[in-house]
Amino acid sequence: MTPINRAVCALTLLTAANFGGTSIAIASGPCPARFIKMIVPNPAGGVGDLISRVVAEKASAELGQPVVVENRSGATTVIGTDFVAKSKPDGCTILSLTASGVVVSVLRENLPYKLEHDFAPIIGVGSLPMALAVPVASKLNSFADLGAAAKSKDGITYGSGGTGSLAHLSAVRLIKELHGTGNHIPYRGNSDAIQGLLGNQIQLFFPSTAEALPFAKSGKLRLLGVTSDERLPALPDVPTMKELGFAGFSPRLWFALLAPVDTPPNIVSRLRDGFAKAVIDPSVQERLRAYGFTTEIQNPPAVSAFMKNEAGRWSKLIKEENIKITD
Incomplete structure (x- = not known):
């Protein structure tokens, strides 16, 4: 559980x-x-x-x-x-x-x-706010790594809790701003998408900070950014999207x-x-x-x-x- x-x-x-x-x-x-x-x-x-x-x-x-x-x-x-x-x-x-x-x-x-x-x-x-989450087991150790993966021949595989969800559109927008390509895998809810991320079935997911925090704290997920205006006290080492160069990215x-x-x-x-x-x-x-x-x-x-x-x-x-x- x-x-x-x-x-x-x-x-x-x-x-x-x-x-x-x-x-x-x-x-x-x-x-x-x-x-x-x-x-x-x-x-x-x-x-x-x-x-x-x-x-x-x-x-x-x-x-x-x-x-x-x-x-x-x-x-x-x-x-x-x-x-x-x-x-x-x-x-x-x-x-x-x-x-x-x-x-x-x-x-x-x-x-x-x-x-x-x-x-x-x-x-x-x-x-x-949302959190930009990747599997700990992946080679995406930084935002630069993520950008390179999105621009690669195969693009990046991302998940969501369903087509049209905020997580889905957030990923689409980010990949678009990175000038990359992506492959969408919709799950039956965010909980299932997180399990897909933990299992390294997808490379990227935008859970809310409420969903991401327990897994980030336990070292099961790597967070590359958050969409809040300022860094979160609970995640002081995770930069905001504004710090990463995406000032208008704040879903x-x-x-x-x-x-x-x-x-x-x-x-x-x-x-x-x-x-x-x-x-x-x-x-x-x-x-x-x-x-x-x-x-x-x-x-x-x-x-x-x-x-x-x-x-x-x-x-x-x-x-x-x-x-x-x-x-």
Whole structure:
């Protein structure tokens, strides 16, 4: 079991212990059902799952009823996102959205939902930088080695947690800026991609810092760079992409919570207040900062504007590189 999976299991057990034998005052919460269901449209064990569980645990206390994380992965976030879009707009089912969910909305032409029309933003939570990771067993000991491999006859083989994910587009953009070529291997989630990297099946992967840290600390992965503005305290020897000569290369895995459209404004407001208090709680902040997470609380209009800007930012690269989802 990986360190990320162990953390997820621990959080799941802790949540169960907190609510298993406790009578929650349901009437005080924003949802008329027994609990609030937070849908994570990614596989269990990934960073979206981990961050969602950290926040949900504290939000349960703030909202007055359990917030239970449920993974509904598949089709690069589409299955879980569509489930929330079609859920009853009563505050009992919400979506934990990351940047990959917005990218998919640009890549897929016939989605069963539209992010800008079928959801009511609740709150923007914050973001994580990405890490440029290579296998310890590889000959890629420096960024210069990586550049040479990308420009070689065979190019470089890179992985992702799925076509259209932020890790996928980050690698495409980097290889493009290196004037190299790459061969993409999509996995069923970031956890599987990390295992591919550990097994030396791929040469490059862009996990979030939350996913990369345990393996970097244990010496199982080599990190050549991070996309944060400054070096991370937990990784003081790893340069930023800006230091490596790529000042504009700063993809980040951001998080926001959405409800189905037509969710009553008073319920959205209660959810927003509860999650905002949870995110800024000192104990939650301490846990999130350990992964390089930066809290960036955004109100609903700001979340909508951010999603629109994020879609526009990646659409140019998608068109230039003719990236398509074929499944």
